Amino acid sequence: MNRDVRELFAARDSGDKTRSYEALVRLFELTEAKVSWAYDVWSTLVADLEHSDLHKRSFAAQMLARMAISDPDGRMLKDFRAVAAVMRDESFVVARHTLQSLWRVGLAGSAQTKLVLKALETRFHDCEGEKNASLVRTDIIKSLRHLSDATNDDGKIAKRAETLMNAEPDEKAQKKQRAAWRNPGR
Numbered sequence: 001m002n003r004d005v006r007e008l009f010a011a012r013d014s015g016d017k018t019r020s021y022e023a024l025v026r027l028f029e030l031t032e033a034k035v036s037w038a039y040d041v042w043s044t045l046v047a048d049l050e051h052s053d054l055h056k057r058s059f060a061a062q063m064l065a066r067m068a069i070s071d072p073d074g075r076m077l078k079d080f081r082a083v084a085a086v087m088r089d090e091s092f093v094v095a096r097h098t099l100q101s102l103w104r105v106g107l108a109g110s111a112q113t114k115l116v117l118k119a120l121e122t123r124f125h126d127c128e129g130e131k132n133a134s135l136v137r138t139d140i141i142k143s144l145r146h147l148s149d150a151t152n153d154d155g156k157i158a159k160r161a162e163t164l165m166n167a168e169p170d171e172k173a174q175k176k177q178r179a180a181w182r183n184p185g186r
Contacts (some may be wrong), residue, residue, distance in 0.1 A: 001037040001040040001041070002037070005027075005030070005035075005037050008023045008026055008027050008030075009023070009027070009041065011023035012024055012027065012059065024059065027063065028062075028066065031063065031066035031067055031069075031070070032066075033069075034069050034070045035067065035070045036070075038067040038070035038071060039073075039075075041063070042064070042067070042071075042075060042079075045059075045060040045063050045064050045067075046060070046064065046079050046082060047060075048060035049061060049064075049082050049083065049085070049086055050082075054089070054091045054093070054094050057086055057089060057091075057094050058086075058089075058091075058093070058094040058097045058098065060086075061083050061086040061094070061097065061098040061101065061102075062097055062098065062101040064076070064079065064083050064105075065083060065098075065101040065102055065103075065104040065105050066101065066104050068104060068105040068106075068107065068108040068112055069104075069107050069108050071108055074111075076105055076108060076112055077111060077112065077115070080105065080112070080115045080119075083098070083102070083105070084098075084102060084115075084119040086098040087099045087102065087119070087123055088123075092132060095136075096135070096136075096139060099123070099136065099139050099140065099143065100139055100142070100143060102116055102119065102120065102143060103116055103120070103143040103144070103146045103147040103150075106147045106150075106151065107147075107150055107151065113147070113151065113153075116147065117144075117147075117157070117160060120140045120143055120144060121160065121164065123136065123140060124136075124137055124140045124164050124167075125167075133173075134170065134173040134176065137164075137168065137173065137177060138173070138176050138177050138180045140164070141161055141164065141165065141177045141180045141181050141184075142180045142181075142184040142185065144157050144160065144161040144164075144181075145161065145180070145181050145184040146184055148161070149184075161181055164177075165177045165178060165181070
């Protein structure tokens with residue numbers, strides 16, 4: 001790992017909110033494409049998925065999802081369950097950040113896409129009765145849209161999203177999901 005990337009990780013853990021945020025943004029920018037240093041931090045990030053600090057858990061889940069495209073050895077296939085588990089974190093913010101990033105794992109290949117689709121569909125159904133179920137389901141629809149757009153999947157993901165939206169019993173929530181599908185934002 002080069003010195004600049006090492007410094008970004010150090011800044012991310014520095015405790016200085018401004019430096020930490022700037023490092024996070026830069027690391028996210030770098031992981032829009034494949035990076036050569038993914039395995040230098042992979043094990044630490046997997047361990048951080050269960051860290052007592054919610055910021056570390058959130059960062060770890062988001063970075064691992066982003067680095068799935070930089071994983072020629074297929075480590076994500078083994079570690080996916082641990083990453084996906086953070087979608088149910090005790091901190092709703094951490095769970096939501098993970099949920100909003102998980103689709104990126106699907107960019108790594110068809111096996112990873114299958115894992116992501118199954119995890120998102122399961123989460124869509126499992127959140128029934130939770131306090132923030134409507135928000136979780138809307139985030140899932142957005143994630144499916146992002147994955148669909150990024151993978152040019154010939155409408156297969158769109159059909160799955162349509163099935164989920166049709167399963168939504170709350171008409172108002174279903175309307176929000178359809179709007180989110182049309183305009184998922186960033």
